[in-house]
Amino acid sequence: MNTTATATPHAGTLDPELRAAIGRIARVPQLLVACDYDGTLAPIVEDPSKAVPLPESVAAIRALASMPQTTVAVVSGRALRDLAALSRLPSEVHLVGSHGSEFDIGFVERLSPELIAVRTRLRDALREIATAHPGVRLERKPASVAVHTRGVDPQVAASAIEAVRNGPATWADVTVTQGKEVIELSVVATHKGTAVDQLRTQLAASAVLFIGDDVTDENAFGNLQGPDVGIKIGPGDTQADYRVAEPIEAARALGLLLETRRHWLFGERAVPIERHSMLANGRTVALVTPEAKITWLCHPKPDASAIFADLVGGSPAGHFTVGPERGGIPLGQRYRSGTMTVETRWSGLTVTDWLDLPAKETTPDGAAVVTGDSTLVRLLSGTGRARIDFAPRPEFGQVAVQLQPIDDGLLVLGSNEPISLYSPGVEWDVTSDGVNETAKAVVDLSATGGQVVLELRFGTQSLEHHRVPIHERQATAEQPWRDWVAGLRLPSTARELVARSALTLRGLCHEATGSILAAATTSLPEELGGVRNWDYRYCWLRDAAMTARALVDLGSTEEAEGLLRWIDGVVERTGGHPERLHPLYTVDGYELGAEAVIDTLPGYAGSRPVRVGNLANHQLQLDVFGPVADLIAAVADARGSVRDDEWRVLENMVEAVRRRWHEPDHGIWEARLPPRHHVYSKVMLWMTVDRALHVVRQHGGEDRPEWVELRDRIGANVLEYGWHADAEAYSVAYGHEDMDASSLWIGLSGLLPGDDPRFLSTVLKIEADLRSGPVVYRYHWDDGLPGREGGFHICTSWLIEAYLRTGRRTDAEELFAQMVDTAGPTGLLPEQYDPLAERGLGNHPQAYSHLGLIRCALLLDNMLKQ
DSSP states (O other), X not given: OBSSSSOOOOTTOOOHXXXXXXXXXXXXXXXXXXXXXXXXXXXXXXXXXXXXOOHHHHHHHHHHHTSTTEXXXXXXXXXXXXXXXXXXXXXXXXXXXXXXXXSSGGGGGGSOHHHHHHHHHHHHHHHHHHHHSTXXXXXXXXXXXXXXXXXXXXXXXXXXXXXXXXXXXXXXTOEEEEEXXXXXXXXXXXXXXXXXXXXXXXXXXXXEEEEEOSGGGHHHHHHOOTTOEEEEXXXXXXXXXXXXXXXHHHXXXXXXXXXXXXXXXXXXXXXXGGGOEEEEOSSOEEEEOXXXXXXXXXXXXXXXXXXXXXHHHOGGGOEEEEEETTOOOOSEEEEOTTSSOEEEEETTEEEEEEEEOOOEEEOTTSOEXXXXXXXXXXXXXXXXXXXXXXXXXXXXXXXXOEEEEXXXXXXXXXXXXXXXXXXXXXXXXXXXXXXXXXXXXXXXXXXXXXXXXXXXXXXXXXOOOOXXXXXXXXXXXXXXXXXXXXXXXXXXXXXXXXXXXXXXXXXXXXXXXXXXXXXXXXXXXXXXXXXXXXXXXXXXXXXXXXXXXXXXXXXXXXXXXXXXXXXXXXHHTTTSOGGGOOSEEOTTSOOOOOOEEOTTOOOGGGOOOOEESOGGGGXXXXXXXXXXXXXXXXXXXXXXXXXXXXXXXXXXXXXXXXXXXXXXXXXXXXXSSOOBOBXXXXXXXHHHHHHHHHHHHHHTSOOOHHHHHHHHHHHHHHHHXXXXXXXXXXXXXXXXXXXXXXXXXXXXXXXXXXXXXXXXXXXXXXXXXXXXXXXXXSBOSOOSOSSOOOEEXXXXXXXXXXXXXXXXXXXXXXXXXXXXXXXXXXXXXXXXXXXXXXXXXXXXXXXXXXXXXXXXXXXXXXXXXX
């Protein structure tokens, strides 16, 4: 027995260890909160019929019971009818009476005739004992009888209890439960421990918090295990690990549980998605909030596990926060011009963040080889006092870590990956929540020469001083970005925003492999609180090719060449069957593992589940060949020649089209529906062969009659069967009337000219059905998933281009201006935008959104020059 538990705290406080335990259990996926009634929710009173629950406890219980993934039960020795009448708790709270033998009102009807006979004998025998002992009160319940001795003369009470123990308590079919001044005899063998276990099993609870004060509650405390938490009220021996003095302190514990779990389930303070800025170094990416909190960083690659996942898991999932000690909203945040370095400014404090370039060595043949890992650099400058919170949580917070202060920084221990935080001159205070440790510090910049350097170093536990001064390192990290953007052919239309979009796309490129991410994050919701949360940290052939094409249009072919080499390797691994290509791959060019859910993370603003991996990997998406062929054509035209690996990819794409163009597929949007003959997919198949013909004619000096015949056959097929007479437009799929924004590509691809009546009619239909203010929705048809989503920026850009192609320049300019206005303060765009809530949705930053903006700006610029 635990005779000490946790020392009883003073009134109005909770022991720090109990607070930490509540903080841990509040974050389990499925939580069961179970409490005794008398002496726990309600103080002990002389007249049990007047035991009213504390208002504070009722408020906490009601609120907890209304939360998702949270179940509340009151497990009492009282009869269920009495418990329900006295507590008056809502139906969301499960009531369990008679120490676990009553789970519902109709229980008595389920007793066997044999048990009913035993109960009748029991009542008669106990009635005789009570009659012989004045003041003793009997409480008859459906399966038991309780003998109460509260307020009875001690000698009389002792005599009555002895008579019970030597009499009915010895019967074979009777179970005895001893409490405070009460002994209960039941014809059903159960107690509070078995009741809690039954609830745990029925509800698939991840953990149980149980609060009680009575001897009968020890059965429940004794059955707790693993992450469970038991809280004993009052003195006495107990198996509970924690203790409080009285019911009002139990109410405070429930209040803390409510507050912590609400934050975990619904987000502590969800920063609008579009307000996050991205750091990048060609190796991985990170997101920083407008208040200089690093809220997302995966290592060693962008599709690896996160060390900071505050974005989708709140503070317990890891963050790295810097701000003024006094608090306050920043004066602003901005990118340093032409770089991926972010500055966040308060009066007296500037935080400059960048991901340092990995170390490189030159091989004998002159090639540069990356030899080091990424380093997150945080430079604090100014004259004020800054507060620093460092809470690394590797593997999405699934690995417990310890922080060891030594010399000039901290070592992160407990992970397979060596990590260190170089922080000379910073004195750290390391605290623990019982599982993970967090380091906190306050630095006075006026006492440190106006500057403090924090370097989060991956792949090493070295805390040695860097030989290159920090400002030189910053310049070295920034110069390649500046040189690159200076070489672009930027339009005059939205010039700065296009430059930022281009830098963002380059930041999504994985230089070591040539692959390009669709987005930097996973599971940012398409609907707040919804389930449309997907992992976009991979390389989709379609998205990547369209991204590289946008950069080619700006004058940079390096990314396209790297991507095409990557695609060549992926095609080679199909063993000569390019038609078997998956829609997406890891950044290394391999198939994804199974899609999984991290159920310990609550999601952005409570939007669950948080997913890792993507089931779209198993879909058939025949449209992916079109953007790749289009990219090869653009690169060949820009360079004036075609490389051998690009020829291989192009011929493989055409061969894949030849083999499979007549098949239905899952389409561009990855709806979890059976395959259909999607108009967009058929158009992309046509475009694959059309762009291949362009390449061979312009750069091969030959023609391919068999390719001409294939292209024309596909074109005739989609033009005939994709048109829906009732819709008077090209719809989502053959024989389906619903509209889809991707069908705009019937004209954007060049299959139909801009003045073709069928294209004009399709544009009008999509505008009428899918445009809402500054956004265009993908579709409104049932895609087999619950919930809704926002408008897609890429679809908005397609409609802008369609307006231009059909002579509606003013409408195009107006919609482009509206699209630009939805960008975050540092110029970044997530996947979607909610025109009603006026906020971004989806993963961020999204390649689609930025390449769409670039394409529209270039087209508008060309129109101005004409």
